[in-house]
Each structure stands twice: as structure tokens, then as C-alpha cells.
Amino acid sequence: MYVAVKGGERAIDNAHAWLAAERRGDAAVAELSLAQIRAQLSLAVNRVMAEGSLYDADLAALAIKQSRGDLIEAIFLIRAYRTTLPRLGASVPVETAQMAVIRRVSATFKDLPGGQVLGPTFDYTHRLLDFKLAAEGEALAAPATAAADLADVPHVTGFLNRDGLIEANPRSAAQPADLTREPMELPASRALRLQAITRGDEGFILSMAYSTQRGYGRTHAFVGELRIGMVAVEMEIPELGFAVEIGEIELTECETVNQFKGSKTEPPQFTRGYGLVFGQTERKAIAMSLVDRSLRWAELGEENSGAPAQDEEFVLMHADNIQATGFLEHIKLPHYVDFQSELELVRKLRAEVLAGTEAAE
Amino acid sequence: MTDQAYNFAYLDEQTKRMIRRAILKGVAVPGYQVPFASREMPMPYGWGTGGVQVTAACLVPEDRLKVIDQGADDTTNAVSIRKFFQRVAGVAVTEATQEATLIQTRHRIPDTSLSAGQILVYQVPIPEPLRFLEPRESETRKMHELEDYGLMHVKLYEDIARHGQIATSYAYPVKVEDRYVMDPSPIPKFDNPKLSNSPALQLFGAGREQRIYALPPFTHVVSLDFDDHPFVPSKADHACDLCDASDSYLDEVIIDDQGGRMFVCSDTDYCGGRRAAGHVGRLGEEAI
Numbered sequence: 001m002y003v004a005v006k007g008g009e010r011a012i013d014n015a016h017a018w019l020a021a022e023r024r025g026d027a028a029v030a031e032l033s034l035a036q037i038r039a040q041l042s043l044a045v046n047r048v049m050a051e052g053s054l055y056d057a058d059l060a061a062l063a064i065k066q067s068r069g070d071l072i073e074a075i076f077l078i079r080a081y082r083t084t085l086p087r088l089g090a091s092v093p094v095e096t097a098q099m100a101v102i103r104r105v106s107a108t109f110k111d112l113p114g115g116q117v118l119g120p121t122f123d124y125t126h127r128l129l130d131f132k133l134a135a136e137g138e139a140l141a142a143p144a145t146a147a148a149d150l151a152d153v154p155h156v157t158g159f160l161n162r163d164g165l166i167e168a169n170p171r172s173a174a175q176p177a178d179l180t181r182e183p184m185e186l187p188a189s190r191a192l193r194l195q196a197i198t199r200g201d202e203g204f205i206l207s208m209a210y211s212t213q214r215g216y217g218r219t220h221a222f223v224g225e226l227r228i229g230m231v232a233v234e235m236e237i238p239e240l241g242f243a244v245e246i247g248e249i250e251l252t253e254c255e256t257v258n259q260f261k262g263s264k265t266e267p268p269q270f271t272r273g274y275g276l277v278f279g280q281t282e283r284k285a286i287a288m289s290l291v292d293r294s295l296r297w298a299e300l301g302e303e304n305s306g307a308p309a310q311d312e313e314f315v316l317m318h319a320d321n322i323q324a325t326g327f328l329e330h331i332k333l334p335h336y337v338d339f340q341s342e343l344e345l346v347r348k349l350r351a352e353v354l355a356g357t358e359a360a361e
Numbered sequence: 362m363t364d365q366a367y368n369f370a371y372l373d374e375q376t377k378r379m380i381r382r383a384i385l386k387g388v389a390v391p392g393y394q395v396p397f398a399s400r401e402m403p404m405p406y407g408w409g410t411g412g413v414q415v416t417a418a419c420l421v422p423e424d425r426l427k428v429i430d431q432g433a434d435d436t437t438n439a440v441s442i443r444k445f446f447q448r449v450a451g452v453a454v455t456e457a458t459q460e461a462t463l464i465q466t467r468h469r470i471p472d473t474s475l476s477a478g479q480i481l482v483y484q485v486p487i488p489e490p491l492r493f494l495e496p497r498e499s500e501t502r503k504m505h506e507l508e509d510y511g512l513m514h515v516k517l518y519e520d521i522a523r524h525g526q527i528a529t530s531y532a533y534p535v536k537v538e539d540r541y542v543m544d545p546s547p548i549p550k551f552d553n554p555k556l557s558n559s560p561a562l563q564l565f566g567a568g569r570e571q572r573i574y575a576l577p578p579f580t581h582v583v584s585l586d587f588d589d590h591p592f593v594p595s596k597a598d599h600a601c602d603l604c605d606a607s608d609s610y611l612d613e614v615i616i617d618d619q620g621g622r623m624f625v626c627s628d629t630d631y632c633g634g635r636r637a638a639g640h641v642g643r644l645g646e647e648a649i
Contacts, residue, residue: 326405352525
């Protein structure tokens with residue numbers, strides 16, 4: 001007995017109610033507050049802000065709570081919210097040389113003006129489960145910190161530049177395109193590429209960068225400098241005629257220095273890869289700078305070895321996890337109609353092949 | 362109930378204007394894929410974000426909206442999109458093809474003929490008909506520019522050489538007004554003839570791929586074929602088991618574990634209308 005599938009609407013409502021109950025989980029366990037998520041899952045919050053392209057830790061925390069900790073889902077919530085917001089304008093470029101650094105390391109110089117600042121890093125922790133954390137109510141010894149050094153921290157690449165050892169990177173006053181307001185056109189400018197990569201999926205960018213290290217388009221990267229800290233965001237106010245500070249954001253910046261033997265157009269010198277990401281997002285910033293460098297092969301007159309990380313269209317068109325997950329998961333939606341037409345085609349092709357075999361026998 | 366927190370039909374007016382410009386350009390150059398700055402929508406890419414944006418840009422408060430997925434009004438995603446527009450635009454909705462002023466569809470063209478003044482909005486996953494022959498957008502745009510469709514003809518020819526026929530059963534490529542090769546979205550090729558000379562305006566939206574294209578009313582659309590292998594729209598060789606229609610596209614439904622099958626119209630409104638008019642199929646009595 002066939003009954004046409006009805007009741008999609010009721011099924012959806014019930015599914016949503018079930019989802020809400022699952023999100024809350026055991027009601028005997030205290031509910032997570034946004035302040036807790038923001039304070040104690042701050043690296044997740046940072047990732048959601050970076051890939052959601054919206055610097056708002058409270059909204060990111062809300063998205064993480066609402067998405068049950070599925071960070072791509074949380075990023076999606078933020079993106080869908082962000083796209084409804086009006087754009088007031090563009091800030092003046094942030095001055096990362098004036099960053100109030102909490103971490104700043106260089107892998108190329110043992111010591112340098114501004115100093116090496118290790119900061120709150122996992123780097124030298126032993127990855128042993130800390131069972132003390134399983135017991136609640138831990139008391140922490142206050143870390144010894146110096147007050148943030150507010151003197152400018154000059155960029156390592158600036159020292160190299162003075163000797164002409166690294167490619168010049170002149171300032172440009174050009175307004176970069178905004179890939180959230182204009183369709184991506186290829187080939188893209190470097191500014192647009194960096195925009196796409198900084199909001200791209202961390203895992204994808206990581207793997208792309210890793211592939212260049214293993215020989216699929218070598219980048220020979222040294223971390224010239226990695227820095228994390230707060231920078232001021234300033235905006236030109238037309239009525240005032242000068243820029244005023246409208247807020248502060250935390251950024252991670254990575255500049256790689258890459259060996260370069262020279263090409264037909266460029267002398268031997270070091271070249272740059274650049275990564276800049278919202279929040280403390282060190283892995284992403286380093287990966288970004290490698291991928292950036294790798295995509296610059298044409299401009300530097302290097303050879304294209306056909307590696308995926310050298311292929312701008314491949315990288316840019318597949319870096320966005322919201323696009324990727326949407327298209328991937330949509331195949332679970334009904335495809336009865338297409339499948340039906342395939343069924344008929346396969347039956348017809350089979351019938352012809354089987355008839356042919358019989359005739360031959 | 363309209364949700365007052367959002368602009369009419371969700372998108373802000375600036376965004377709608379940008380989308381309308383793309384639509385107008387698409388109408389002016391039928392079959393040409395117009396890039397547009399697709400927004401993130403509150404449903405995932407792949408769920409019809411392109412169609413939803415086109416619908417949002419076209420809707421006016423007087424509209425009567427119909428949403429179908431696989432030909433049916435009651436599939437979950439059709440329900441969800443219809444509900445979305447009820448919430449953010451407060452427009453009237455209908456399941457009757459003839460009563461709708463705007464129909465958003467996924468994978469089908471209604472079996473009831475459309476009329477002048479209606480808009481049919483298609484959800485498109487991959488707008489580029491050449492994509493599976495050439496993965497690079499930079500290349501395929503050039504091929505369209507130069508009207509270089511040799512690759513497509515070779516593919517169709519190879520199908521015939523290998524299988525004796527063109528082995529594409531849905532998303533079957535068409536040529537628009539003798540110029541652009543166009544992907545009609547994943548409709549079964551049975552629906553292809555309905556693309557041509559339709560009195561309705563047909564709009565195609567691909568959100569993730571950031572493309573809009575259009576077929577203005579009475580556009581000449583031809584399914585690609587060869588003189589000695591003409592295009593054949595095909596469907597299951599049955600009549601609908603509920604309404605006895607022999608001119609509608611059919612879904613095959615497994616009804617038991619003994620290999621039992623029944624065939625029913627994929628267009629639920631068309632099937633319901635015929636049954637209301639007294640047509641009864643092979644299993645129609647039992648099913649009521």
C-alpha cells in the first residue's frame with residue numbers, strides 16, 4: 001500500500017526540537033555560559049571569528065554554543081549573520097609594527113630589537129593529559145608577566161630590507177577588493193588571495209602549506225617572525241579629516257622569509273610570504289604565509305611545477321569550508337528525479353549490451 | 362507572520378539591487394552566466410541559496426509563491442524554503458502551479474504548462490555545462506567567449522560511439538538562441554523541451570558558484586544532438602499508477618521487498634489535479 005510522503009513540515013519541526021534538546025544535553029549538568037566559552041575555549045572562538053570573518057568574540061561564543069561545538073557550523077552561523085550587516089567603510093591599514101605583542105618569535109635571528117617573547121604557547125608543553133584538570137576547582141599560580149612593552153616592535157623583514165636582501169614590499173594606497181561584496185575573478189590580486197586564504201578552512205590551508213614543504217611546489221620557508229597581540233583599528237572620519245581609533249583587535253601575523261635563487265626578472269634575494277589572521281591562530285597564520293608564497297610563483301618568474309598549492313584557482317575555489325561543506329552535504333538531499341533518469345538510462349544500456357551478447361552467442 | 366527583524370524577503374535592498382542587475386544582464390544575454398556577489402544565506406550552499414537569492418530579489422508583496430523540490434511541494438527542503446519566505450516576506454503561498462506568480466524549483470519543470478507573467482526560478486548546483494570537461498573557470502569562460510564548444514560535441518560523440526546513445530539523462534546541455542551552451546540545472550532531460558518558447562520568465566541561480574543566468578519568455582532553446590542521433594526526451598515507460606497520466610515525469614517507488622514497483626507523477630500538484638478531475642490509475646483506488 002503506497003502512501004505519498006507527507007508531513008515534511010511536522011518532521012522538520014520535530015527534528016528541530018530534538019536537536020535543541022540534544023544541544024542542551026543532560027539537564028542535570030550546568031549549562032555553558034557564553035562567558036565560559038569565550039574565556040575557556042578562546043582558541044575555538046578565535047577560529048570561528050577568523051573563518052567567519054567577523055571580529056566579535058561574544059557572537060562567536062554564541063555560535064559555538066548553538067552549534068554544539070561543531071566549529072564549521074558555528075562559522076556558518078557567523079557568516080550568515082555577517083552578510084546582513086551594513087558596511088560602514090574601510091579602516092586605515094593596521095600598524096602591526098605597533099602591536100602590543102604577547103608573543104613574538106623569530107626563527108631566523110637569535111636575538112633582535114624588541115626581543116623574543118614566548119608568550120602563552122603550547123610549543124614546549126609535554127602533551128600529557130593533565131588529570132588535575134579533570135578535577136574541578138583548580139587554583140592557578142599567577143604567571144609572571146612583564147607589562148606589555150608598548151614600544152614599537154620593528155619587523156624582522158625590515159632589517160633584511162635595509163640590506164636589500166629581501167624583496168621590497170612597497171606600500172600601496174589602492175583599496176583592495178572585497179570578496180564578500182564582489183564575485184571572485186581569476187586571476188586574483190594578491191590582496192584578494194590573502195583575503196580568501198585568511199577566511200579559508202584551517203585544515204585545508206594547513207594541508208596545502210604542508211604539501212609545499214614535502215615537495216609539491218617548494219617554498220623553503222623560514223619563519224622570519226611570528227607575532228600575536230592587539231592592534232588599534234583606525235578609521236578616517238570624513239567630517240574630522242583625520243583618523244581616530246575605533247577599537248582594538250587581536251591579530252596573529254606571520255612573515256616568512258624564503259630562499260630564492262633569482263629568476264630572469266629578479267636578482268637572488270629572499271622573498272616573502274605573508275599571513276594575517278584574527279585572534280590567536282598561529283597554525284593558520286604560518287600555513288597562510290606558506291600558501292601565499294607558493295601562489296606567487298608567476299609574479300616572481302618561478303617555474304610552475306604543477307603542484308596544487310601553486311594553482312590559484314584550485315586553492316581559492318576550494319578553501320572556503322562553508323561552500324565546501326554545503327556542496328558536499330547537499331548530496332543527502334532528495335535526488336529521486338535525477339536518480340530515476342539514471343536508472344532508466346542504465347537499464348536501457350544494460351538491455352542493449354545483454355541483447356548484443358545474446359545475439360553473439 | 363512576517364519577521365520584522367529582517368528586511369522584506371530577507372536581503373537588504375542594496376543586495377537585491379545588485380542581484381536584479383545581474384538578472385537583467387542575464388535576460389539581455391540569454392544563456393550567458395553573469396557573475397554576482399552571492400551572499401551567505403541562512404541555509405547551506407547546495408540547499409538552493411542561488412535560487413533563494415533570485416527569488417528574494419524578484420518577490421513583491423503581491424506575489425503568490427510555490428516551491429517544489431523533485432516536483433513535489435511537500436519534500437522537506439521545499440517546505441523549508443517556502444516557510445523561510447513566509448517568515449521573511451509574508452507572501453501568499455500555493456501548491457497550484459497555475460495560481461503561482463513565482464515558482465522556485467529544484468530538479469523539475471512543472472508538468473502543468475506555465476503562462477505569461479509567471480517566473481520560474483531554478484536552483485543550480487554547477488552552472489557551467491563544460492565543467493566536467495574542463496575544471497578551470499578561467500578556461501571555460503574563454504570557451505564560451507569564443508563559442509568554442511568542440512569539446513562538448515566530442516563528448517557527446519564519444520558517448521554515441523561507446524554506448525550507441527548520449528549517456529546523459531539529466532542536466533542535459535542545451536544551446537540558447539544559437540549562441541550559448543547552457544546547463545539547464547539537473548532537470549531530467551524529459552523536461553528539456555519545456556525550456557524552449559516558454560511564456561514564463563526562467564531564471565537560474567547558482568549561489569556557491571556566484572552565477573545567475575536567464576531565459577526570457579519565448580527564447581529558443583535546443584537540446585544538443587546530432588542529425589543522425591536526435592535528442593529524445595525520455596521517461597519511465599508507464600502511466601502514473603495514481604492518476605493514469607502518460608505525459609508526466611514519473612518517480613519509481615519501491616513498494617515491497619519482492620521487487621514490487623509503482624510509478625507515480627513526480628509533480629504532486631499535477632497528479633493531485635488529475636485525480637481531483639476523476640482520473641484513476643492502476644493503483645489509484647487503493648491509494649486513496
